Amino acid sequence: MPIPKRLRWWSVPIALIPLAVVRAGLLAEPDTFWQIRVGLDILRQGRIPDTDPYSWSAWGTEWHPNSWAFDVLLAEAYRFGGLAAAALAAAAFIPLTAGAVGLLARRLGARPGVVTLIVLVTFTPLLVWFSARPQMVDYAVVPFLLVLLDVAMKGERRAARVSAVAGILVVQVVWVNLHLVAPLGIAVLALAAVGHLITSPRKRRAGWIGAAAVAAAMVGTLASPFGWTVVTIAGDVHDSSSVIVEWGHFTFSKPVGDLLLAMCLLGLFGSWRMRRPDLLLPLGLLTAAGLYAIRMLPVAAVVAAAVLAAWTSASPRRSAYFDSRRALIRFAVVALVLAETVVGVVKGTPGQARYPxxxxxxxxxxxxxxxxxxxxxxxxxxxxxxxxxxxxxxxxxxxxxxxxxxxxxxxxxxxxxxxxxxxxxxxxxxxxxxxxxxxxxxxxxxxxxxxxxxxxxxxxxxxxxxx
Structure with missing residues (x-):
């Protein structure tokens, strides 16, 4: 009995669950621990700290956590089940990201089996970046915003277009409280809207919808306890983090970074070949941001994964090829999922900290x-x-x-x-x-x-x- 196509799309996030368990098996990011403490203190005190309470060298200095809601999420998980639960809560964003990539690839006309295989392969070099940090939210949100904008621009019904713009507002509200990097979404949406405007036959309508989407993103970004200062806080983080490796410029020195850049370049090429400036422009921005600060490269790579999945099915010739290899694709997907499951079982209990x-x-x-x-x-x-x-x-x-x-x-x-x-x-x-x-x-x-x-x-x- 054939599986309905709608159900086959669920294979994209489900296939990434073993990978999420594997990543949850090791807490290697020092941010995670103080973020849990910040979340615990917010829950206990009922307020977000505005000065440093944890160090003697900077005690009392003005400081605002840039991911207060994510910290609370980790703290709630920690109170429920310790570090293991906190690690699993953060790792849950891996299949969520895969689901967002699947939604974007589906909008672009990709096939579920091909998307699942490409996501499994491309997410492997991203594993080192899938740590228990608020950056996990960024990876899931950016492709989802592109989906919402595509619906707003191309939806046949007015209700669908309005709902998509409202969805952008809601997503930005959630994002900015989970992680203050949310202003990035405004730039991504603005460039994607310009790309849609270039190819739209109804430019007046596209212009108004694009402006509404960007305006909704801007309003949503202001809906945090920090208001418009989210931009200055994000700038302070970047300026003070220049000595941190992940904030450094891209160099051809690490294989993982090289692979991510290759994915981004292939995604840019695929966007150009598919004549999709609505993808080419934001992906170009994200890739450039990744070259300037390498921590942004995974965000670009996640979007590139969706583009690559769509590009492989964009021509009738390639589509026919993948149709003829459908059984092989399914075998590869099952083999990769089983391999991830075995690794997850071998690694044992989630939340094992690599610290004393x-x-x-x-x-x-x-x-x-x-x-x-x-x-x-x-x-x-x-x-x-x-x-x-x-x-x-x-x-x-x-x-x-x-x-x-x-x-x-x-x-x-x-x-x-x-x-x-x-x-x-x-x-x-x-x-x-x-x-x-x-x-x-x-x-x-x-x-x-x-x-x-x-x-x-x-x-x-x-x-x-x-x-």
């Missing part, structure tokens, strides 16, 4: 802590009684402070810096220059260590216990 949780619990109570950049979030979550020296909230500390902290840990005078700052304990990278200096000094002792971190305390500091 046990050491964090041993930090002496009341100590003045110096910690490595990636370890601060862990302390914020598991030891809220201990203030950190830094964490991955680069928008709070700023470029100069992060460089100074890095020099303390990996430079030649780190121990002297700790003396001047009256630091009494240190949680740092094993084998770092600071670790070697503290080992050589008699007024410091090693409390414990593992491959992910080592904890030192001054000899006058008493051992602490977990509160």
């Amino acid at each position: 949780i046990a050491l964090v619990r041993q930090i002496p109570a009341g100590c003045r802590l110096f910690n490595g950049y990636t370890l601060g979030g862990l302390v914020i979550l598991f030891r809220p009684d201990v203030k950190v020296s830094q964490d991955s909230r680069s928008d709070l500390y700023g470029r100069d402070a992060l460089i100074s902290a890095n020099e303390t840990e990996f430079g030649t005078h780190g121990a002297d810096d700790l003396d001047r700052a009256q630091v009494t304990c240190a949680l740092i990278t094993p084998g770092s220059a600071l670790s070697k200096q503290l080992q050589a000094r008699g007024d410091w002792r090693e409390v414990g260590g593992d491959p992910t971190g080592v904890l030192y305390a001054r000899t006058s500091t008493a051992s602490g216990t977990t509160p």
Whole structure:
């Protein structure tokens, strides 16, 4: 009995569930931990913090979480089932992203089997970017916005067009509260609207609909506790994060980045061949943004995946070829899903943190802590009684402070810096220059260590216990 075509489209997100479980098996992103703590505090206090409550180096400085609703989502999952539930909650955006890609590819005339196979293949290099962070929301939202705009521009019924524009408004409201990068949606929609205007035979109507869609996106973007300041907050994050690798410019140095760029370039070529400026222009913007700041490249790659799926079926010749290979495509999809399932079973319990949780619990109570950049979030979550020296909230500390902290840990005078700052304990990278200096000094002792971190305390500091 043949499967109805509408049901076959469900294979796109369902096929990505094992991949989501695989990714949930490892929490490797330091942001996740402090985001959970922020969410817990919002739930407990009933308000969004506007100053830093977690560090001693920037305590009281103005700071706004750029993903407060996502933080609350993680916190609710954490309260329900610990890190495993938080990891699974974030990983749920992987099949959601696949579903959004499937919707866009379907609007472009692609076939469900081909889309499922291409999504399975193209999402594999994206796996390293599918971490428990609010960026997961961006990957799902951008292709969905393009779907809504396409419906608004080409819908036969007025009700469908109005509903699509209203949907853009709602999506932007949700997005801006989950992640303040939502102003990106305005630019994407504006360029896509221009592309539709170029090819539309009814340019006057297309112009009005495009303007309404962009206006709806702008209004929706303002619907957050931060109002119009979302733009300045996003700018502050970028400016202060220039020393972070993912905010750096693209270079041909990492295979994953090279693969993503290749996907984007193929997507641009496919958009041009299909004569779809409504895809070519926003994809060009996203690709350029990815070349400027590599963390934007996955957003472009997700859109490119939908374009590639449509392009493969765009000509009668290629369409006939895939029809003749339908059984082979199904076999490949099943094989890939089974392989992902096996990997997920082997990896075991979700939410396994690649950080020294046990050491964090041993930090002496009341100590003045110096910690490595990636370890601060862990302390914020598991030891809220201990203030950190830094964490991955680069928008709070700023470029100069992060460089100074890095020099303390990996430079030649780190121990002297700790003396001047009256630091009494240190949680740092094993084998770092600071670790070697503290080992050589008699007024410091090693409390414990593992491959992910080592904890030192001054000899006058008493051992602490977990509160």
